[in-house]
Amino acid sequence: MESTPTPHNGAHIGDIAKTVLMPGDPLRAKYIADHYLEDVHLFNEVRNMLGYTGTYQGHPVSVMGGGMGMPSIGIYSYELYEFYGVESIIRVGSAGGIDPSVHVRDVVAGMGACTDSNFAAQYRLPGTFAPIASYDLLERAVAAGRAQGIEVKVGNVLSSDHFYQDDPNATATWQKMGVLAVEMEAAALYMNAARAGKKALCLLTVSDLPLTGESLPADERQSSFTQMMEIALSLALPA
Known part of the structure; x- marks a missing residue:
């Protein structure tokens, strides 16, 4: 295998940590690297989908943009799992509240991730697949949030x-089934993780309420997203 095994990622084998935080926006990946990681190096800038590896409280962690929508995160998460040996991906993104x-500001x-996508058709399953998070990551995220109040x-x-x-x-129409929020990537991430036998979790900050028109002001989004980022970073530490 080549040391850079995919045309979408400039990283060499060994450049990426076992745990990756994946915001949609590559500039949010840069924000996390700049504000939370030490000894940071840039491992990818192909298509400006920035990726960084550093340490958080002494432990290796990577952060990389995943783009918008399931085709985009489907490519990047697949390659991280299959080609770079990544074990856990935590999506950190924004969402519209439904329930x-x-x-706004809730984490x-x-x-689970309902979807209107046809992403699962590739697996040729004799039924409907239910994409779910990795329970241990979910449990730890809830506990980390509780510890932060x-x-x-x-x-x-x-x-x-x-x-x-x-x-x-x-x-x-999804509200009647108790769906909490709408976003565009979790189902593909969860399916890729399931197929690869790896771990995944989607953490979201509610930035708007599409059914009422309420929206979080732009200048408040970063501070609210910080809570979600810190919870996600805690998942890169030993359990």
């Missing part, structure tokens, strides 16, 4: 292929 119990952990709301999220939905009532 009435969810408010949500996706225990943060309630992590746990439940189903919706991973949608559509940011601009032609049916104006589509998102609201």
Whole structure:
């Protein structure tokens, strides 16, 4: 195998830690590296999908952008699991709150990920696959939040292929099934992890409520996302 085994990632074998935090925005990956990691080096800038490895409280951790939507995170997470020996990927992203119990600034952990995507068709299963998080990561994230005085709301999220939905009532229909929030990547990440026999968790900060129009002001988003980032970073430490 070549030392850089994929055209989408400039990392060499050994450049990436066993645990990777994966925001959608590569600039958020840079923010995490700049503000939380020590001894940082840039391992990828192919397509400007920035990736960094450093240490957090003395333990190796990597952070890399995953892009928008399931095709994008599907590529990057697959390659991390299959080509770079990554064991755990924690998505850290934003979401729109659906359930009435969810408010802006809340931190949500996706225990499961409903989806309107056809991503699972590739597996040719004789039924419907239910993408779920790795329980140990989920349990540790809830405990880490509690230790920081943060309630992590746990439940189903919706991973949608559509940011601009032609049916104006589509998102609201998921509310009756108790879905907490909508985002665009968790289901593909969970399926890739299941197929590879690896671990995954999706942590989300609620940035808006699409059914009411409420939205978190831009200048407050970073401080709210910080809580989610710190919970995710704790998962890179020994249990």
